[in-house]
Amino acid sequence: MGELLGVAVLGAGHMGADHIRRLDQVVSGARVAAVADPDAARAKEAVSGVEGVSVHTEAEAALDAPGVGAVLIASPGPAHEEALLAAFARGLPVLCEKPMVPDSAGALRVLEAEARLGRRLAQIGFMRRYDAEYRRLKALLDDGRLGRPLMLHCTHRNVSSPPDFTSAMLIDSSVSHEIDAARWLLGQELTAVTVLRPHPSSGAPAGLLDPQFVVFETDGGALVDVEVFVNCGFGYQVRVEAVCEAGSARVGDEHGVRVTARGSAGTDVPQDYLVRFADAYDREVQDWVDATRRGRVTGPTAWDGYAASVVAEAGVRALEDGTRVPVGLAPRPALYG
Amino acid sequence: MGELLGVAVLGAGHMGADHIRRLDQVVSGARVAAVADPDAARAKEAVSGVEGVSVHTEAEAALDAPGVGAVLIASPGPAHEEALLAAFARGLPVLCEKPMVPDSAGALRVLEAEARLGRRLAQIGFMRRYDAEYRRLKALLDDGRLGRPLMLHCTHRNVSSPPDFTSAMLIDSSVSHEIDAARWLLGQELTAVTVLRPHPSSGAPAGLLDPQFVVFETDGGALVDVEVFVNCGFGYQVRVEAVCEAGSARVGDEHGVRVTARGSAGTDVPQDYLVRFADAYDREVQDWVDATRRGRVTGPTAWDGYAASVVAEAGVRALEDGTRVPVGLAPRPALYG
Amino acid sequence: MGELLGVAVLGAGHMGADHIRRLDQVVSGARVAAVADPDAARAKEAVSGVEGVSVHTEAEAALDAPGVGAVLIASPGPAHEEALLAAFARGLPVLCEKPMVPDSAGALRVLEAEARLGRRLAQIGFMRRYDAEYRRLKALLDDGRLGRPLMLHCTHRNVSSPPDFTSAMLIDSSVSHEIDAARWLLGQELTAVTVLRPHPSSGAPAGLLDPQFVVFETDGGALVDVEVFVNCGFGYQVRVEAVCEAGSARVGDEHGVRVTARGSAGTDVPQDYLVRFADAYDREVQDWVDATRRGRVTGPTAWDGYAASVVAEAGVRALEDGTRVPVGLAPRPALYG
Amino acid sequence: MGELLGVAVLGAGHMGADHIRRLDQVVSGARVAAVADPDAARAKEAVSGVEGVSVHTEAEAALDAPGVGAVLIASPGPAHEEALLAAFARGLPVLCEKPMVPDSAGALRVLEAEARLGRRLAQIGFMRRYDAEYRRLKALLDDGRLGRPLMLHCTHRNVSSPPDFTSAMLIDSSVSHEIDAARWLLGQELTAVTVLRPHPSSGAPAGLLDPQFVVFETDGGALVDVEVFVNCGFGYQVRVEAVCEAGSARVGDEHGVRVTARGSAGTDVPQDYLVRFADAYDREVQDWVDATRRGRVTGPTAWDGYAASVVAEAGVRALEDGTRVPVGLAPRPALYG
Incomplete structure (x- = not known):
């Protein structure tokens, strides 16, 4: 199956930590390559026991870390727009927790940025579809x-x-x-x-x-x-x-x-x-990893996030x-x- | 349990015929005493095999027939107001199929008539309550x-x-x-x-x-x-x-x-x-018969019909x-x- | 529907009292005509509020009471054989609670007695069939x-x-x-x-x-x-x-x-x-009353009781x-x- | 999480092929390192698209292939005893599809061999436990x-x-x-x-x-x-x-x-x-991989297979x-x- 997909996880709170565990222990074909959280201690705690992860306090530093081939955004909603645009700027595929952007004006800017790019990079975390x-x-x-x-x-x-x-x-x-x-x-x-x-x-x-x-x-x-x-x-x-x-x-x-x-x-x-949709989260991330490694986006798009x-x-x-x-x-x- | 309650059934269509069968074969403590339908043949057909029933084409004639102690109205909705007022005039307890009266103005007249009477005689056929x-x-x-x-x-x-x-x-x-x-x-x-x-x-x-x-x-x-x-x-x-x-x-x-x-x-x-609520109809009529024989109304009232x-x-x-x-x-x- | 079927109820315990209530208040076409129980006070209590019932301490006296056209046996199992034979001797239709007769030798005697009679009079109270x-x-x-x-x-x-x-x-x-x-x-x-x-x-x-x-x-x-x-x-x-x-x-x-x-x-x-099968008991007794009034037995037979x-x-x-x-x-x- | 566990899969039939897919695409922490099947074409077919797998016609050759750290036995039942003993001889942890060994005498030999070894290496594929x-x-x-x-x-x-x-x-x-x-x-x-x-x-x-x-x-x-x-x-x-x-x-x-x-x-x-227990198979193999990487056996044992x-x-x-x-x-x- 080739090399593992190196993922930068932005946000090491409840959801981010859960995704780090998932990428490390559940999902096939990926590994956590970098993590970013303003609270460095929290970031370190979230990746304890995971090998080969660089820890950052700035999102962009994590995106630029060695081995990063994709981004998972699990930071608070207000930080999403900037993170998405930074990922787009680097051509990095991204799985962004919902809401894509809390306000529709910001959501529209993200949508337009991706449209200008001319290819889809973002998948939005509507896990019920899984x-x-x-x-x-x-x-x-x-x-x-x-x-x-x-x-x-x-x-x-x-x-x-x-x-x-x-x-x-x-x-x-x-x-x-x-x-x-x-x-x-x-x-x-x-x-x-x-x-x-x-x-x-x-x-x-x-x-x-x-x-x-x-x-x-x-x-x-x-x-x-x-x-x-x-x-x-x-x-x-x-x-x-x-x-x-x-x-x-x-x-x-x-x-x-x-x-x-x-x-x-x-x-x-x-x-x-987390009990009811545990399997859905697992499937969502596995599907995103599988599609990303094939250069595709198969899940909900930025349009879905905007709408x-x-x-x-x-x-x-x-x-x-x-x-x-x-x-x-x-x-x-x-x-x- | 004393004498059977003699019931005049108004209307011998689908619903009326079903109630006649119910009073005759299912319910305890009542008997069909009279039936009225503008279509005399239909009325006769509905009571074939039932003993001691007088057949009428006019509702009021049925109400006045010997042995009648209560009324069951199963005629079309537009005939209900007149039938209810006729029952009230004779002091007869009545079970009236829904709608009590199709228009609210007529329903209000019935309500006011019963209120003037000062005692409840009417029960309305909302069978889901049973x-x-x-x-x-x-x-x-x-x-x-x-x-x-x-x-x-x-x-x-x-x-x-x-x-x-x-x-x-x-x-x-x-x-x-x-x-x-x-x-x-x-x-x-x-x-x-x-x-x-x-x-x-x-x-x-x-x-x-x-x-x-x-x-x-x-x-x-x-x-x-x-x-x-x-x-x-x-x-x-x-x-x-x-x-x-x-x-x-x-x-x-x-x-x-x-x-x-x-x-x-x-x-x-x-x-x-009729399949889903068969038992409800049986209970409704049995309860009405039991309450009527004790001189009470326990089911939905004219107020419920009006509302x-x-x-x-x-x-x-x-x-x-x-x-x-x-x-x-x-x-x-x-x-x- | 003609005259009500007069039923003699043998046994005024829990089951007998429940059947008396059923015949009086639920079932159409029948009335309690007589009741027998060795405990006369219990028998009286069971029919309090029911009109026109004669009270006995001996089963045969109840069978011979005026107005009795059928028998419902709800006495203890060991009394069933004698009661069934007494009903057969009088040509009375009978609904007998289970077991028909507790021992198979007695059950066989009842079966043979009815067979000799050449017509079925007994229905056995297997109420699940209803x-x-x-x-x-x-x-x-x-x-x-x-x-x-x-x-x-x-x-x-x-x-x-x-x-x-x-x-x-x-x-x-x-x-x-x-x-x-x-x-x-x-x-x-x-x-x-x-x-x-x-x-x-x-x-x-x-x-x-x-x-x-x-x-x-x-x-x-x-x-x-x-x-x-x-x-x-x-x-x-x-x-x-x-x-x-x-x-x-x-x-x-x-x-x-x-x-x-x-x-x-x-x-x-x-x-x-009694909660789970309340309706079944009602249907059983109603069907027995209906069939008896038509001179038939449609429920489980003495052969079923014997088997x-x-x-x-x-x-x-x-x-x-x-x-x-x-x-x-x-x-x-x-x-x- | 350290290095991936290299698994030798014995048997490339229906079940073996499904496990190869599972190890490659579903399970985290493992990779298919070798496959053995007497039918070399079938073995090749089963690992097409999977990188870094050596293909063998002899089970023992697969066990000895570079990178193999554990064995998954999905060959026909009669081949299990020899395969289990070969894995024990090499100290390799093994997940063996049921039946462990079809006859109880052979099962007892496997049990005794592992007991002599003094540590558990075998897990038996009773997937309902998962x-x-x-x-x-x-x-x-x-x-x-x-x-x-x-x-x-x-x-x-x-x-x-x-x-x-x-x-x-x-x-x-x-x-x-x-x-x-x-x-x-x-x-x-x-x-x-x-x-x-x-x-x-x-x-x-x-x-x-x-x-x-x-x-x-x-x-x-x-x-x-x-x-x-x-x-x-x-x-x-x-x-x-x-x-x-x-x-x-x-x-x-x-x-x-x-x-x-x-x-x-x-x-x-x-x-x-495969529909009803798809998740159970996934969990079973994931748990086996996780436990094996920690040097443990947590699932059903050879004793369970023997019994x-x-x-x-x-x-x-x-x-x-x-x-x-x-x-x-x-x-x-x-x-x-």
Whole structure:
């Protein structure tokens, strides 16, 4: 299989450390070549036990380190734009955690930079596209036996929200997963969004509008509704039901060991996304490594990252204004045709 | 248990004939005493084999027939108002199929007439309240262990719509079941309604807006969303998931024999509501008979029938106008407090 | 529907009282005409609030009471033989709770008595044949789309056993339900039985061999295995999976409200058979009343009651001897052909 | 992570080729260093596109090839004994596909050879121990919350059997998986086996006793029953239900996309074990690579391979003789204590 792909990992926080472990111990065909984090101690800690890694506090220094052939961006969202542009400048393939860029203006600049480059270098970390159940659902919708999809009913629940989670983040951080999943499953763009606000749960921090109910319209005439409830208390639950002309299909029901005890029969609900989507992260990074070594990008593109930003911004406005907000996308560059 | 309750059945169509069979063969404590239908032949046919029934072409004649102690109205909706008022005038307890009265103005007249009477005589045929699964869900919501309900996600699918089914009927005929079920499950009134219209299914008759997605708001701050899809092609499917502060609860998944054959493992989907809700109809009529013999009304009241009419009318307006329409209920008479 | 069927109920214990309630309040077309129990106070208590019932301490007196047209035997098993013969002597149709007669010699005498009579009067209370799921499974096996049945895997679990429950009773009281269900589902006779004894559960009373694993062979070459576990602690669970040449079919999985809360998603397990089979009892008695009023017997016959006794006796011997025990049935009288 | 582990793969058939792909493209930390197959063309084909592999027709030549640090045996069963002994002679860690050695005498020789060596080098390819559901079941049984396991009910179904599959192979090839899984899940040895033979399915080749029903007893007093049906026609289905003193737990129900269409709601059944256990194979080889690089063996041992051979032989005798056959294991060497 030839030489291992040397990856520079930007960001050594929770997500970055997890990707370093994955590149080192799970994925075939790659190795961690460099790591960068403003907190040098954290960077060193994240690569302890991994051989042949140079440690940096500046992203660009990591990109320029010997043996680096690709970049994995796991730094905080505000740092993404600069990192992406630096990778583009060096012609380095890049896997960028979501959001590609938090604001749509920045996302557009990245998109345009890559379009000017004339070839795709960026893959965005929408890992649900790599989940086995989502992939089977996508295949089922694409094969046409259920007919045209008319509606997607989505559920997105977390046990509890992190500190400082805002009402807007239910949309631009949580629902952003459904935004990409819906675009991908349907092969359609989202064109408008309405946010409904039920009575907040007493289990949510004071002032947080949680849950919310978000309804998207698409350019193919489909509807996508999302219940997002980030302080549901009981577990991490991500489901989607596609209602088509000739049938419906649902993924995300709990499975695993079915236990009957003490008067009830059921299965455990996973407690967080790292459990539920562990395999999806592994597949995502393996696929990115495999494609990169063949000089290709096969995953979600900068256009997907840009579209997600624009839709999420419209969603936040719909939440604040209480009205239906249309989504305005820039024209799609030929590169992403 | 004393003498059998003699019931006059108004209407000998599909539903009336089914109720006659039920009173005769299934339910304990009642008998069919009279039947009325403008089509005398149809009325005779419906009671063939049943002993001691007088056959009429006029509703009032049936009410006045010997042995009649209660009325079951299964005639077409437009005939309900007159029949209800005639029953009230005679002090006869009545079980009236839904809709109580198709238009809210007529429904209000019935409500006011009963309120003037000062005692409840009418029970409205919202049979889902008698379905075993719905009752368990109601009990679960009422016992409080899941906390306050925040959202109801509802699905209502039919194989195909009858001839001449209109886009408005998806709401005032089909969703009217969810309107009552939501009011009952939550113990709240619906205060506004928005109707979203995905691309119609190619399986629906030309011009019919099918499916629709209806969102209700309640005076308790809950949201109720309903997918209604009356030409889904594959079966009759009625589900509801209640999302509460401390958990969620779902009814309506298929069950029965789980067959594994030819590469798939699953269960049959019932093909119509008479299969799915057969037991609910039996329980409804049995409970009505039992309560009536004790001089009580324990089921849905004229207020429930009135509220359903008002909400359905608002829903139809929301469908036509494409906007959020508030629901305006008259003050609730003390009789229904 | 003509005159109500007057039923004499023999035995006013738990089961008898439940049948009295059923005949009075649930079933259409019948009334309780007489009741007999050695404990007169208990008999009176069981019919309090029911009109027109004569109360007796002797079974025969109840059979001879005015208005009695049929008999329901819910007295203890040892009293069944005499009661059945008394009903036969009077030409009265009878619904007899299981076991028809506890010992096979007595069961054979009843069978021969009815055969001599030349017409069937007895129906035996194997109520699983009236359970909706079992009936759907039976219909599926009979329609042939899954091919020939090869194996039945059965589970029979109770929360806890009553006081004085013996190891033999796991077979002749509990598994007797599976004995009849297997004979009925397969349309085959059981020809041999082996009982395996795993380590007893620490949750079972000392000395009780619980659980047991029973394997039957049939004259059609099928196998029927039964896990019987009467102190499982968690609920009442009755399942059967039929494995056929072209597929398998399973009934008895829990259903109802699916609750997700506190890290788990599942459904309640019913706590006893009166909950699980409430509808089956109602259907059984209604069908018996309907058939009796038409002069027919449509349910399980005395032959079924006799066969169950013989197989259960062989099973108890197999438990005691630790060997495979063949089942020896008397020739089947033409009356049950 | 240091240098890659160089693996010699013995056997380039279906299974060998799949493992070569896995080592090359899926697993982290290893590379294919050599391959051996009597059919040199097949060996070359299996490693086409893989760099740095030497190709051999003799197993020993591959073991001696440069860069080889471990062995993966995927040759036919009869070649395993010699290959294992050759690996032991060179001190090479080895992952050996099941059966370790087809006959128990040969298995015992391997066991004794490794015991003489005084350290464990062999891991046997019982991949179910690496399936996520089985692992969760094992963890659940081990944590004790369900109490002592009393019974395992197992199902093992294949669409169709390969050509030349014999009645004995239902046990020594198919049920051998359940033999290991039961020993592992319970932590007990199997002590006796009985095989029951229902009427063969008309879907099975003439003369093949298919299905069979196998009952094992254990030294802990548990029962393990296995339905094995290798021509069931509809899919690949592997399930196990553990019945414990305080509850039961089941794995192997179908999951994935739940499709509702054409009157039925259900999920696909996988068609073969490579689909059902794809992840388990990946995990198995990754874990073996990881442990080997740390100088350890963490998976099933030669003792497990030996015990499986002995139990399978007893099972085949029980099938042929129609009686209960005790299992006689040699004393367990201290190395496997």
